[in-house]
Amino acid sequence: MRFHLTSEQVAIQDAVRGTLAECWGMERLHRFADGDADFDADSWQALMVLGIGGLALPEAQGGAGLGLLDAALVCEMLGAACAPGPVIGQILGAIAVAHCANPATRELLAEIAAGNKVVTLALGSDLVQSARAADLFLADDGAGGLHLVEAGDGVEIETLSATDRSRPVSRVRFGTVTAHPLYPAGDPMVQRLTDAALVLIAADSLGGAQHCTDLSVDYAKTREQFGQPIGRFQGLKHQLAHMALDVEPARALVWYAAYAWDAGLPDAVRTAAQAKAHLGEVYTRTTRAAIAAHGGIGYTWEYGLNYWFRRSVFNRAWLGSPAQHRARAAELAGW
């Protein structure tokens, strides 16, 4: 029986956290947020060198042979750092291509795993992260099938003013494109990949919510009013306790959802929906609470909390709102 992280898993998180601390500090985030780019090549390279692109691929296919749980642990760190994308697209793109039936499409795998070809998600929405930088789009056809669309001819991209400044979206329309069919409608892999996306988004939300809680606690220890650190006052102390009470127990839900996916448990689909819904709520509540706990400084652009708030807006809506996933979870439970 094992239901907490191994030292190897802790080491993976430390490696990603350390890498992002070097290449993605607040100064870089500010510059990126105020710039026009929807992709950051330096941090991308640094992350891909760690092998994140092929993390969840079998070793026989050049991957690390790890599972969705390990990918979720990575995504948690990306969320904590408000790191740019499209890493979730890359991880899922690699899984999608590795399991597809077409050998010619599978030839793309090495380049995807290495991060040389950038994959982004175009599922259920025409708003797509890092669309201008992407080489490949993991896209649905509106009728239940999945395809890998090549950038270039037939892909029309409209630049937008994106709310989430850490992972800017553009509007993408597919005309007559070059595409690799991956899975037809009804193939179990379509559901598997959607569920995996939900779990990874939940993990990103977990990391972001934890970061906002940590920042608020640190601030409460140093900010003084009435001659005291404000963290001594019970009103604030209890707000911070409730943020932690929201975030820390949710960690185990994300772990379980990822574990259930890896182990192919019967409740994997339902737990992915619950994780996406619950963490969407937790992230929304936590970013709001963090800004309230900081007072004036939290409301400034300069301090940066707004980037996590904006990311929580994105994660909440991405691939379905909490209420939509709760409705699915209710349906799947047979209620």
Next chain:
Amino acid sequence: MDLSYGAAAESFREEVRAFLARAWQPGERRGAELKEFIRQFRRAGVERGYLYRSVPKRYGGSEQPVDVIRAQVIREEFARARAPMEVGGNGVNMTVPTLLERGTDEQKELFIRPTIEGDYIWGQGYSEPGSGSDLASVRTRGELSADGTKWIINGQKIWTSQGMQATHMFMLVRTEPDAPKHDGITYLLIDLNQPGITRRPIRQMTGQEGDHTFCEFFFDNAEAPVSWQVGERGQGWYVSRTTLKHERASIGSADGLGNQFRKLVELAREMGRLGDPLVRDRLAEIEGRVLSHRYSSFRLFSCAAAGDDPGAIQLMMKLLLTEIGHDIALLAQELIGEAALTEPEGAGARGYRGPRGPNKWLDQIMGSLGNSIAGGASNIQRNIIAERGLGLPRDLAMERDSGGKA
């Protein structure tokens, strides 16, 4: 991650199961006959090493090495067979571990065996009318008799569970009125059946009263032998803080919450509301928290089995359970609608076994409020999470009060 307990645990499970199939056959026994059967069954359970695992053999326990997985398998199998485990209550949960850690040989000889066999029932004498969350402010006085052999006790204790049944009490009394608050308390054991002690049941907001509720106790020159004092004189506060974690980790509370949630879904179905999208949304939202609690308890259990520190999550489980209980109460109240206007059959009396309507949820709706208070009030839990979990500075008044000590 791996949620199986492993092959060794599964073959152990077979052993436990075989034992239960053989030994737990209560048949049609009732009353005194059933009671005696259970006593013999528990003795057999001890002989097999399944019960009282942390209690030495000489005091009636089975003295087994710490093994949280085995302990969990035993709990699961006994629950599955609906067989009685250890006698519950404060005696087994608090008196015995405290005596094992801090008691004299005489005290262990005298108290442990009758406690685990269910002959001694212990009440907790901590809270007083003026000492709730600020427990170290207790004022019940203990003074030595002229010959120095007895403590003479005067004062009042309150919120004692099983108070009407209790034969003994472990209590905190102020013996050094001039010492700093935390250093003037002594931990005493006392026989409750004596002339200087009066007990009175407290009628609860649920209507529970009589034998089914908490008691308050009045001490008027009550006596306890000095040899029943646990730990040094004046050190009682620290004796009461003795915490033992022996095989404490379990996923029992998670199973309890899961069962309650399933009943809530059944209630929605019964009331014809399960198709209501608003009800479905609220159910699913509560379930998100129920699952978080469940898998966090797996996490704690896993850490305990591996000997790893789980961190702040262990400080959160009580408040989490309480808060989810409130959510469940609010939705249940919505679902039962007008049924809430009349009290259920057997209201206020535990043990009623007759048929009950949806208004039986009033027990949970009101009872969930007790969880915000009993065993460390919710605001105290928030302080604990903030101070010990998040490292925030202590409240000034409390820091002054404790002289900087925890």
